Structure formats: structure tokens, C-alpha cells
Amino acid sequence: MRTIVYRSFGGPEVLEPAEVDRPVPEPNEVLVKVHAVGVNPPDWKLRRGPYPPRWVTPPLVPGFDVSGVVEASGAYQGRFVPGDEVFGMILFPNPANAYSEYVVARPRQFARKPEGLSHVEAAALPMSGLTAWQGFEDSWDVRPGRRLLVHGAAGGVGHLVVQLAKQRGAYVIGTASAGKHDFVRRMGADEVIDYRAGDFARAVEPVDAVFDIVGGDYPERSLPLVKAGGAYLGAADISDEVGARYTARGVRWRRFQVEPDHASLAELAKVLNVHVDRTFPLEEAAKAHELAQSADFVGKIVLEV
Template sequence: MRAVTQLSFGTPDVLVPTEAARPVPGPGEVLVRVRAASVNPVDAHVRAGTLPMLGEPPFVLGWDVSGVVEEVAPDVTRFEVGDEVFGMPCFPRPAGAYAEYVAAPAGHLVRKPAALDHVRAAALPLAGLTAWQALVGTAGLREGMRVLVHGAGGGVGHLAVQIAKARGAEVLATASAAKHDLLRSLGADRVIDYRTGDFAAGLDGIDVVLDGVGGYGPRSLPVLAEDGVLITLIERNSPELAAAAAAAGRRLAGPVVEPDAAGLTALAALVEQGLLRPYVQHVLPLEEAAKAHGLIGSRATPGKIVLTV
């Protein structure tokens, strides 16, 4: 099968199109013919070696997949050959999504919403589950809460805005000016340009701050309500931030995304209701994975980048 393999840590050009052995599904697994796989910031960190969660190369990157079930292990009953599925299999263990085929635990996949093509379905799992598990699982988001999303124009951020809005929250978002129109179209009640002023000026009583960028934690603590929570996706291991939150008497959380069929089902339901839509800025062929990594490294791309297979 076609795949993109990296043989060493380094810049995007270590990602090389190759031929690889097609995986064989084990007990509880299905073989998925991948139609699309999205690129996430965590992929770039693993590639560069700053987050060596897959050990030493060689390996095939990627977790987000959307495709068609090609084979089913004998003990799997939830899927049949021909089913269209999507998910984030195995994270943080290797999934090898930058390839024509992926063997995945059946419990890490759900049926693809009919309202999404494979490109947009592939854009949803990792970023969507990160936002869902943070806002719904960690923060217990409910109607009437006030939510501040930092980095709202990015992969996680633009989905977090929509999830919070769908659950009846008031949504404030920080982003560069170029992404404001997109965020307003996705339901943000107020969009703040972090480059032109202090985002915290005049803000208070925020129930949930979601920081997917890093560096906003200490400045976000004063805007939180007394029972509010700061959720950081980047600085979860920062003793300085933990100390600042303790001194301010505010709750701090740093959840790590995990495979979650129930969460994926909930996201798919929001899609079918017209309340959630992944925004894809760039679609590239699998062989241009290196180019995709160059784009995601710029941090200027709104929404998601997806590889077609």
C-alpha cells in the first residue's frame, strides 16, 4: 500500500512517500480503506522529535481517519464490510493514518455522518474530541455558561466555538483579525483580536477558559468566575501555571484527548443537526504530507488541513 513514512526526526522533508505492507486486522479490529486523513499539530511535534510518543523512527504518522471498512475481524459485530466510518484510533499509540489502509479497534470508530464527505469527516475526530472532552467532560459545559476560547481559529478552537454554542453557552473567542469573519459565521458572540489589545480588558465572570495555544493561562485567571475553570491543552505540566491558579483560587485542568466512541457519536449528531461543521482550509494528496506539515507549522492556517488518499 502507499504510505508516508519518516525515517528520522526533523523538518517536514523527512516525510517520504513509500510502499508499506498492508496491515492485518487483529481481534476486535477492522481494516479501513482510508479516504482521507487530517494533519494535527501533535503530528508535527512527533515528526520533529519534540514529542517522541511513538519512539524512534521509522514510523507512519497520523490518527484522524475517514474511510470504508474493507475487512472485519470475526469477533467484530458493530461494523460490516462497506460501512463508512471515521475516528481517531489508538491515540496515543501508533495508528499510521498517513496510508491507504489502517487497522483500527472497532470501538475507536463510528459511522460517518451522511452530512460530511470523507475530507471533512477526517478533519473532525482528534480536534473535535479534544474540544468535546475538555468542554463537556472536564468543564461540564451547560446552557448559560460563558466560555472564552483562545486560538479560536485553529483546528480545536473553531470546533470548540461551535460545540459551546450548540450547548447554549455565550462564546467569546480570541484570534487574529483574518479569522474573525469565519468565527462569527460559526457562532462566536464576540471575537477579540489578541494582537491589538488586552483580551482580558473588561472581561469577568467567565465560566470556562479553553487555551489551546499556550501562554494565556496567567492572564486568563483574573477573568474567571469564582467557580470557573482554566483548561490548558498546552501547559498541563507547567508548575508555574499550577502555582498561579492555586494562588488565584481557581481550578486548573489539563485533559489529554483519548479515543471515545460516545464522544464521536455526539459530534456526529451535532453535524447531522447542522450545529457543527469542520472547516478545512487545505486539501492535499497523501504524497504532499511534507507540504501539509509546512503549512501547519506556520500556525496561520484557519481550521484544518486534510490529506486525501
């Protein structure tokens, strides 16, 4: 079968097409013929060098988000039968080999693909959607009247966070470059701040929570903005030192790692509209990674298999 592999860490150019044997499902797994693969930041961060989980070493096949059709199941009959259309974030954070024609995983890593969702859209949704969903469900009570600041509001996770927060009645402020403001507003944001035009901290009134997809110095710069009793949700990095300063201000903080959850995936697919900016054929995975690292897009990038 066709796949994409990298045999050493490096830039997008280390990605190369390869032919490998088709995987065989274990008794408690299903074999899925992949139609589309979502491109996510862990794909290219793992490719370019040491990044948690640090135990992974090349050769490796990138990717975790897939949408496709069940081809076969193992000896133990599970939730799906051949012909079922499914999508999911599989095996994360373990290597999932998703940039391939076929993948294997346990049935509970997948949800049934809704009829109204294309394979491209379905492949774009799992990791980003679950990050948004789990961040709210596990860490913050979203309700009318709450003010939320979303960093990276035009990105894969950010544009879904904006939608979810608005559906639950929050007042949403997003940060994004000027050329992406119209998109963020279409997703439902009440305000959009151009982070390149000045210090966002000077342009935003106090908020009840921050959902940070950017990391870097954003956790520290966001610190004065969060009201006591509020929350900082860090899908990106935040140091223990900065976290302690949030605690001292009476703000709950959490850095979290998304995890597979077929039940939540099925629910969020009913209410979130994922935006796919560009698609590439599987063989052009290197071009997809170049675009992903440039951040010169909105929403998601998908590989078609």
C-alpha cells in the same frame, strides 16, 4: 500500499512517500481502506522532535484521524462488516500509521460515518471534535449565561469549541488574528479579540471559564480573567506552578489529553460542522505540514488518499 514515513526527526522535508505491505487485522481488529486523513498538531510535533509520548523513535508514519471503508475484519466479528463507512481517532496516543492507504484498529476506535458527511469532513473531525467535547463533558458545566474565553478560536479545536459552547447557551469570546475574525463570528462567537493588537487580558471582562488551545504564556496571562468558582481547561500546556495559582484563586484547572471515544464521536458528528480550509493529496503531506505549522489557515487541513 502507499504511505508517508519519516526516518528521522526534522522539518516537513523529512516526510517521504513509501511503499509498504498492507497491514493484516488481528482477530479483534478491522482493516479500513482510508479515503481521507486529518492533520493535527501532534502529527507535526511528533515529527519535528521529542514530544510526549517520548518513547517513539523513527521510522514512523504520522497521523491518527481517518475516514474510510471497512475492507475486512478479523476472525472475531465486531461492530462492522466490509463495506461499512467509518471514521475515528485510532490508537492515540500510540502510533496509528494513519497517513496510509490502509489502517488497522479495534472496531471501538471507529464510529459510523454519517451519510451527510464526506470522507474529507469526517477525517477532519475526530481529534478536534473529541477534544472540544471531552473538555466540556469532563470538566465544565456549559449552560446559558456562562461566559467562555476560547484561545485559538479559529483553529481546528477552537472553531468547534465555539460552536459547542454557543449551542449550549454560553456567551463566547474568541482570540484570533484580525484576518480570521469574520470566520470566528460565523462559527458563533459573540466577541473576537485580536491577540496581536494588544494584551487580550485588558480587552476581556471576567469570564467563567477559559478553553486554551494555545498554551505558552496564555495560562498565566489568562489567570486574572477567570472568576472564582470558574474553570481553566488546558488542552495545551499549563505548569503545576500556574495551576496552583488557579487553585489559590478558587478556580478549577485541568490539562487533559483527548482519548478515543466512538460513542461521543457519533454524537458530536450530529451537531458540529467542521470547516476544512485546504486538502492535499497524500503524497503532499510535507506541504500540508508546512501549512499546519504556519497557522495560516482556519479550521482543519486534510489529506486525500
